[in-house]
Amino acid sequence: MKRRAFLQRTVRGSGVLFAGGLGLLSWAPRSVAATIQVALGVHAGYAPMVDGTSAYMVTFSGGSSVEFPGPTIVCREDDLVSISIQNPLSINAVFHVGRTAIRHTVGAGSSVNFDFEAPPAGTYLYYDDQNSGVNRSMGLHGTLVVMPAGSDNRSFSDGPTFVRQYKWLLASVDPAWGEHLANSGVAAIGGIDPDSFSPRYFTINGRSFDQTDEPNTHIKGLVGDATLIRLLNAGGMVNSPHFHGNHVEIVSLNGSNSSGARKKKDIVSMFPLDCRDVLLPMATPPDAWPPASGAQHFPMHCHAEMSQTAGGGFYPHGMHASITIGEAPTSEPQLD
Amino acid sequence: MSHGMDGGNCPAGITGTCGLHLDSPATPGRVTPDIEFFRNTFMDGNQVINGVNVPIWGFNEGGGMGGGGMGGGMGGGMGGALPSSPIRVKEGQIVHTHLTTMMAPHTIHHHGIEPDTFNDGVGHYSFDVDGSYTYQWRASQAGTYFYHCHLNTVLHAEMGMYGALIIDPPGGPGTAFTGGPSYDVEAIWAVDDIDMAWHCLPWDAALCGGDARLNDFNPDLFCINGLGEDLTETDSSVAITAAAGESILLRYIMAGYVPQRVNFPAGLGDVYIIAEDGRPLPQAQLVPAGGSVLMTPAERYEFLIQPGSPGTYPVDIRFYDYRAVSGALRQIGGIRSTVTVN
Numbered sequence: 001m002k003r004r005a006f007l008q009r010t011v012r013g014s015g016v017l018f019a020g021g022l023g024l025l026s027w028a029p030r031s032v033a034a035t036i037q038v039a040l041g042v043h044a045g046y047a048p049m050v051d052g053t054s055a056y057m058v059t060f061s062g063g064s065s066v067e068f069p070g071p072t073i074v075c076r077e078d079d080l081v082s083i084s085i086q087n088p089l090s091i092n093a094v095f096h097v098g099r100t101a102i103r104h105t106v107g108a109g110s111s112v113n114f115d116f117e118a119p120p121a122g123t124y125l126y127y128d129d130q131n132s133g134v135n136r137s138m139g140l141h142g143t144l145v146v147m148p149a150g151s152d153n154r155s156f157s158d159g160p161t162f163v164r165q166y167k168w169l170l171a172s173v174d175p176a177w178g179e180h181l182a183n184s185g186v187a188a189i190g191g192i193d194p195d196s197f198s199p200r201y202f203t204i205n206g207r208s209f210d211q212t213d214e215p216n217t218h219i220k221g222l223v224g225d226a227t228l229i230r231l232l233n234a235g236g237m238v239n240s241p242h243f244h245g246n247h248v249e250i251v252s253l254n255g256s257n258s259s260g261a262r263k264k265k266d267i268v269s270m271f272p273l274d275c276r277d278v279l280l281p282m283a284t285p286p287d288a289w290p291p292a293s294g295a296q297h298f299p300m301h302c303h304a305e306m307s308q309t310a311g312g313g314f315y316p317h318g319m320h321a322s323i324t325i326g327e328a329p330t331s332e333p334q335l336d
Numbered sequence: 337m338s339h340g341m342d343g344g345n346c347p348a349g350i351t352g353t354c355g356l357h358l359d360s361p362a363t364p365g366r367v368t369p370d371i372e373f374f375r376n377t378f379m380d381g382n383q384v385i386n387g388v389n390v391p392i393w394g395f396n397e398g399g400g401m402g403g404g405g406m407g408g409g410m411g412g413g414m415g416g417a418l419p420s421s422p423i424r425v426k427e428g429q430i431v432h433t434h435l436t437t438m439m440a441p442h443t444i445h446h447h448g449i450e451p452d453t454f455n456d457g458v459g460h461y462s463f464d465v466d467g468s469y470t471y472q473w474r475a476s477q478a479g480t481y482f483y484h485c486h487l488n489t490v491l492h493a494e495m496g497m498y499g500a501l502i503i504d505p506p507g508g509p510g511t512a513f514t515g516g517p518s519y520d521v522e523a524i525w526a527v528d529d530i531d532m533a534w535h536c537l538p539w540d541a542a543l544c545g546g547d548a549r550l551n552d553f554n555p556d557l558f559c560i561n562g563l564g565e566d567l568t569e570t571d572s573s574v575a576i577t578a579a580a581g582e583s584i585l586l587r588y589i590m591a592g593y594v595p596q597r598v599n600f601p602a603g604l605g606d607v608y609i610i611a612e613d614g615r616p617l618p619q620a621q622l623v624p625a626g627g628s629v630l631m632t633p634a635e636r637y638e639f640l641i642q643p644g645s646p647g648t649y650p651v652d653i654r655f656y657d658y659r660a661v662s663g664a665l666r667q668i669g670g671i672r673s674t675v676t677v678n
Contacts, residue, residue, distance in 0.1 A: 051545060133661040194661035200551050236661035238595050240632035244458065245450055247615055261618030266448050269632040272663050285450040289430050289474035290365040292452035297461045303634035304593050304658050305490035309551045313542020315488045316460065 033078040033149075035115075040070065040095075042087040042106065044186050047139070049173070049201045050208035050317045051310045056178030057139035058089070058186060060126075068206045069169050069234065070142030072335045073126070077146050079118045086111040091186050094135070097144055098125045098273055099255050121148040121156045122255050123167075123230040123275040132194045133236060133272065138177060141234035143167055145335055155228055155277050156257050160249070162279065165228040166219055167335045168300075170270060170319060171206070172199035172235035172307065197236045202307035202318035205336070209310075212321040215331035219300075220324040221282040229278050230335075233270040239307060241268045245285050245298035245323055248278035267303060282325055295326040354544035356487070357459055358441055360467030363432075364454055369472070370429035374398025377485075379439045379539065381415030381496070385557055386564025391535045393495040395420040395444070395485075398434065418562040419526050419591070420483075420499030427478045427505050427514070433471040440539035441466040445486035446501055447634060448614040449473055458486050478505040478513035479614030480587040480636040482526065488543055490550045494534050496562075498591055500524050503614070512585055513616050517640055519585035521578045528562075529555035529592035529655055529669070553593050558655060558671040568673045569650070576675045580646055584675070586639040590631045592655065595665060599652040602626035604643050604675060611638040643677045650674055 045066040046054040060070030075081055087093050087106040096103040100119045106112045128140035145167065148157045155165070174197050181188055202208060205217045212218055221227050228251065233239055249262035253276050268276055285292050301308060301320040310317040375395040383392050396416035423446075425431050435444050441464045445457035451473035454462050463469075464487050484498035502524070505514045512519065531553050542548035560568045568574045578584050590596055600607050600623060607623040610616065613636055620640070623629060629637065643649070652672050656665035 133663060137661050195659075195666070197659045197661045198552060199659070236659060238632055238656075238658045238660055238665075240634060242447075242634055244445075244456055247448075247450070247613065263612065263617055264615040265635075266613045267632060267635045269630075269635065271632075272660050285452055286476040287446075287449045287473045288452040288455070289367070289472055296453045298453065298456065299458055299461065304632065305493060306551050306553045306593060306658065308490050309542070311545070312547030312549050312551050314545045315490050315543060315550070322461075 033076065033080065035080045035082055036073070036075045038073055038081065038083045040083065040085045042085065042089055042093045042140070044089060044181065049175070049310065050211055051314055053175070053311065055173050055175040055201060056182040057173070058135070058181070058189070059139040060142050066139070068139050069171060072143045072145060072167060074145045074147065074335060075118045077118050077121045077149055080115055081118055082113070082115045084111065084113045089186050091189060092130070093140065094128045094130050096127060096129045098127065098275065100124070103129070118146045120255070121146045122252060123232060123277055125232045125234055125273060125275060127234060131190055131192065134189060134192045134194050136234060137172070137174070137197060137236040138189065143169055143230070143232055143335070145230065155251060158259050159251060159257060160279055161226065162228040163221060163225040164333060165230065165335065166216065166333045167230045167232070168204045168217065168321065170231065170233045170235055170239050171203045172237045173201040173203065174199050175201070199235070199237055200311055202302065202309070204319055204321050209317040209320045215329055216333050216336050218322045218324070219280065220327050220329040222328050223282060223284055223326050225282045227280040227282055229280060231268060231270060231276045231278065233272055233274045236272060237307065238272070238304060239270040239319065240303040241270060241300055242266055242303040243280070243300050243323070245296060245325055246280055246283055248280050250276065251279050252277040280323070285325070295324055298323045298325070355460065356441060357463045358466035359463035360465060360469060361463065363470045363472050366470070366472060367430060369432040371425050372432040372434060373423050374434045375420070375444065376436045377438050377442050378415035381418070383418050383562060385530065385559050385562065386566050388532065388557055390530060390532065390557065392418045393492065393497050394418055395497060395499060397421050398436070418496035420497070422500040422502060422524070423483060424502045424504065425475050426508060427475050427503055430472065430474045434468065435465050435471065436468040437465050441487060442485045442492065442497065443487050444471055444483050446471070446473060446481065446483045448479070448481040448636065449501070475503045477614060478503045479611055480589065480638055481614050482589050482591065482636070488540060491534065491537060491541055492539070494531070494593070498526070500526060500589060502587065512610055512638055516616055517610060518583065519640065520582035521576065521584045522587070523576045523584065524587045524589070525560050525574065525673070526589040526591040527560050527596060527653055527671070528558070529594055530557040530559065531555045532557060553658065555592070555594060555655065555669060558669050560671060560673055565671045568671055574673050576673070577678065578643065578675070579678050580644060584641040584643070586641060588637040588639060590633060590635045593633050594658045594668065595630060595632055595656040597628050597630045597654045597656070599628040599654070600626065601649045601651065603645065603647055603649045604641055608640045609637055610640050612636065641675065643675065646677045648674050648676045
């Protein structure tokens with residue numbers, strides 16, 4: 001990620017602010033750790049789906065209405081993360097960082113402030129872990145990225161270098177669950193049977209198919225621009241992202257880092273709560289004949305093909321994003 | 337998107353082609369291939385799977401002679417068989433796959449093969465074949481792949497439009513890949529799940545929107561190479577037979593839509609994963625005796641099995657609902673085959 005892009009991101013303000021006079025860059029190499037201040041709210045309301053309908057969701061937000069998914073928090077591994085959460089809803093909310101003991105409850109109609117030391121460098125899902133996954137699947141989730149100290153082109157200290165990095169947060173939405181809350185009140189969330197989940201919308205960074213054609217989700221790079229992709233599954237189904245164009249290397253699997261020779265896959269299994277970092281080499285497609293020239297366009301889509309639909313059909317308006325090999329992005333990705 | 341998601345050219349007379357880009361172009365940079373395959377589509381097939389008459393679609397070999405399955409396809413009725421005939425080539429070869437579509441547009445995506453955009457078989461990035469097209473690509477890496485239609489894929493792959501694709505090293509079968517282990521016995525399993533509620537839909541079901549319930553998959557029939565549980569333990573196209581001391585290469589193609597777990601019985605001894613998704617692993621990965629491997633859709637695994645003791649060993653495959661909000665996987669079915677060691 002380019003330094004300027006990151007400045008733009010923080011100025012734009014997606015709920016993440018940086019205090020202490022340490023500069024606006026949260027993880028670019030700096031000599032001292034910082035305190036990262038994040039203000040979140042818990043909100044319920046309708047979010048637009050790709051077919052023009054909307055689904056009632058409950059989310060963390062950096063603003064005053066639903067934000068699906070919640071804002072991305074970026075810090076460095078020795079930073080202190082200081083979070084305040086306001087919860088105007090009539091249900092308790094929980095902020096839990098997966099694979100850690102970080103877990104704080106925000107009572108109904110109240111607020112809370114807490115700090116935590118950044119966990120080891122890596123990709124984390126933060127989410128509400130109540131009701132056996134129902135709250136998370138309703139939209140209460142977001143991404144925490146912890147960069148290693150002293151590096152802006154690796155995801156852990158001896159990991160492979162990358163030219164730019166993206167985050168793909170996968171989710172699946174059951175609008176019937178949302179309608180139940182819209183009609184009965186959010187307190188009804190505790191009565192939802194997790195096994196009744198029947199998702200009808202499937203998203204990457206809250207977007208489906210052609211909606212993903214934006215700088216944070218459509219992956220682009222020149223040939224040889226090794227690209228780190230942080231995949232997270234916040235949804236309620238087992239996904240199976242399939243990469244066309246290039247195999248990817250598995251860099252990290254739920255916090256377990258691969259420093260040596262890495263497994264190459266065209267499918268990256270994503271069970272609920274999984275966080276897997278992969279490296280896309282951005283190589284010329286190896287099986288092209290004659291050898292490919294010019295920009296090449298490929299999909300990445302989930303191969304649990306139900307996820308390629310919206311509202312029961314409308315293929316391929318689901319969990320699908322594009323990869324362009326041989327063309328630099330006009331705007332750098334911001335991890336949002 | 338800039339590369340053409342604009343709804344495209346829907347010719348008069350064919351309805352419901354929303355988002356498709358129907359074409360029948362010449363192959364750019366066409367050269368004389370080292371090996372070629374002919375595939376015609378059929379959409380009028382029937383296959384009896386575990387006593388159930390399943391409507392199927394697929395690819396048969398040019399001339400309409402019907403597919404042979406992956407050495408199986410025993411239940412194939414009129415039209416062709418599920419799965420479609422395998423494509424098998426050697427590393428380094430330039431391949432032509434000639435597709436001729438019948439009754440509706442289709443494509444061939446060679447899954448795990450990475451050609452240029454034009455030959456990748458994804459209509460939204462290139463074109464959907466209405467007529468014929470010759471896909472041209474060069475096999476760069478020995479391994480286990482498959483091919484399938486990539487048009488309304490959610491439906492077309494479920495209907496059976498897939499087949500195995502194997503790349504042997506330059507020396508041919510007998511060695512998994514250059515520098516890799518050799519094997520005496522080879523088995524190819526494509527393991528699939530079928531929801532009969534999806535098998536009476538038109539080719540363009542809900543392609544323009546609308547609810548065909550293609551988000552809701554509840555398989556009630558399971559098969560290996562198109563054979564149901566009534567045959568998979570005994571039919572020689574699936575069940576494996578080897579002599580003690582021989583090495584078995586099991587090429588496992590996860591052709592379904594819900595998670596699968598393959599359970600190896602302890603009597604088979606240690607099993608090694610030597611490759612995944614058509615790429616050798618940096619180091620063979622041990623599945624300890626009695627262990628299992630959990631897979632997600634469209635993965636491929638190459639298992640090396642070296643059984644020491646004679647006997648008949650069941651290999652159980654379990655299927656789980658893809659919906660797992662709590663994280664717990666709920667089993668919804670299973671199928672079994674065997675390895676017999678003489």
